[in-house]
Amino acid sequence: MATGDGRPFHPHIATGSQGDGVNEHLETMEPTLLWRHFRTFCNTPRPSGREEALAKKVEAWADARGLHHERDEAGNLLLRKPASPGHEEVPGTVLQGHLDMVSQAAPGVEHDFTRDPIETFEQDGWLHARGTTLGADNGIGAAAGLAILDDDSLTHGPLEVLLTVEEEASLVGAIKLREQWLQGHFLLNLDSEDEGQVYIGCAGGASVSTEAVLAEAPVAPGMAGLKIGVHGLKGGHSGLDIHQGLGNANCLLARLLDHLAGTGLQLADYDGGTMGNAITREAWATVAVPRDRLEHVTGEIERFARLYREELEGVDDGVTLSHEPASVERAIAAADTRRIVGVMHALPYGVAGMSRSAPGVVETSNNMGIVRLEQGKFRLQLMVRSLRDSARDELVARLGTLLELTGFEPRINQGYPGWTPDPEAPLLARFQRVHETTTGEVPAVKIVHAGLECGLIGAKHPEMQMISFGPTIRGAHSPDERVDIGAVQNFYAVLRAMVEDLARP
Known part of the structure; x- marks a missing residue:
């Protein structure tokens, strides 16, 4: 069975509530694999500190796909996929996001974030939630990482997807990340919120x-x-x-x-x-x-x-x-x-x-x-x-x-470090070239006044080159949160192209 984008179909993560039609419209959106995984994120409650149910569903999906997975002492989840044949010797790539979301409901809206799914709807090219935060921060990025693992048509080097916990509670998962756990040389953080931009530094806190x-x-x-x-x-x-x-x-x-x-x-x-x-x-x-x-x-x-x-x-x-x-x-x-x-x-x-x-x-x-x-x-x-x-x-x-x-x-508290920019990093140059080839535009290079996990991960893996990019999200951490659907398509196209580019020597 084929997906809407021509790639092979693989069973996505099953949830207890998907059969009742909650967020069923996400199944019809492109890119198919990404939105199917995001549906699971919406249908599975995941406030900070309560990510276990979602992590178990991702692990069950990984088992069904024959993917290696393991957890560290903090509960962070790491999945691995071997390189495409002939690309085993290229440096590995880590796709990184977080499982949890901010739980905010609009005044007068009763929503139990530990039990109730996030109900989504489309309006004027944007995806919204009904009366609550959407969880596009960082559900879209995390779903994109799983979609890359799900896509057998891609040519890639060794792949890892790192999904951290309690990011929204002062980056707890990244702070407690197991030492020297990651094997990749490049890290693509998928937790930024402006299409056409690439981040190379962030604030500490x-x-x-x-x-x-x-x-x-x-x-x-x-x-x-x-x-x-x-x-x-x-x-x-x-x-x-x-x-x-x-x-x-x-x-x-x-x-x-x-x-x-x-x-x-x-x-x-x-x-x-x-x-x-x-x-x-x-x-x-x-x-x-x-x-x-x-x-x-x-x-x-x-x-x-x-x-x-x-x-x-x-x-x-x-x-x-x-x-x-x-x-x-x-x-x-x-x-x-x-x-x-x-x-x-x-x-x-x-x-x-x-x-x-x-x-x-x-x-x-x-x-x-x-x-x-x-x-x-x-x-x-x-x-x-x-x-x-x-x-x-x-x-x-x-x-x-x-x-x-x-x-x-x-x-x-002990705080967490910022991420020091390196505008001369070869990874940045490769991303700029791939982005221009894919979209026709050179991305703007930015530094963000927010906490990304790159600083903490970089402190544990100083040899690793990293960048952060993502689709356009507005109103994050509030019930007005929304994501630009067209920007998600462009973001995923760039991500796929970048993964394939990094498979080259």
Whole structure:
């Protein structure tokens, strides 16, 4: 049986839900092999840390295809395919992506990312998900790697496909990657998001967090409960989109609460953000305020709503502030409330500096991704990125000092390195030639202000040459995520051509 692109048909990964028609339209799209594998990715829940079900399906598919596969201690999955006859001696190629996805649902959408499939639809040449993140980051790249293994019409050297876990949770899988596991000499990272571009460097990063337990007490008589929300924001990727000046709901709500702290306001709970690497779209705080200041407080909320709309006009036009009565029985003290909202208000958000060596590229930034207060337990997580490790470490140190000065103990993870650009690498020159031959255009060479796994993999395999490329994806890490269907076709055509080119001596 033939595929729509003329290549031999091979059974794709079976899923329990494919028989009920979920995402069946993906079966009719080109390139056939890629979209069939991506259907499996959509139909199998795979939030960060919960990739096991998908990994097992990929392993079962590899067994059916007679492909070698193994896992390392972190759960990363490596598949190998021998070279085409006569090409055994050429340097091996590694195709690399990650299994997990960011789990974000639009307001009012109920979706269990540990159980429910991602439902997709086409509109105006783009593939979207209904009310959730799509998982094209990095499901398209990972599916492309499997499609290459699935394509017996290709001439290739020794092939490896590395699928890491928990990439969206600060690159956990790449950090824990087994030493000297890979055999290939070239690595094609398939986790970039702009057609016609090739990336040769990326930012490193680190997270700064704090946790504290604050005493709760019954609210005094004469206090009124209020639930305050900041919502309607676009959200986005805390690296790729940080330069746009998008509103961060945690920062906007903290600014309002800090302004209201003088009213005697007390925090009962707070819920803002789900991922450190996503710009927070909505945040909610339940507070108790003196009843005789309630009218003043609601008036200030409405004033700030107008202010935020003015400040974010043309950037985040949907920004909305809301308030409604709430039942509040217990809350933390006004002094602790002041500490929390004060430190949140003082912490920087957004671009901290632009690169001098790569004009137009953000060098250093910070994002306030997660804030929680529940039953007196306070948690805050920040995500720092930089092209320069020293600048990353300096901003991390400043954030830690600020937390200490406000009475919170900073927790700093070990961070991960950036990927140092090598514009003279032979692999880049080969890719530029292949890209121009395949598409008629020379790709733009870029450095990205986001964490790619290349830096970590390169640290374990310093002899390896690597580049990163992919199709056009917009709105990654938000429910607006979408992928350009035509760009996927072009991306896969370039990938196939590159694999065949690397099979030549």
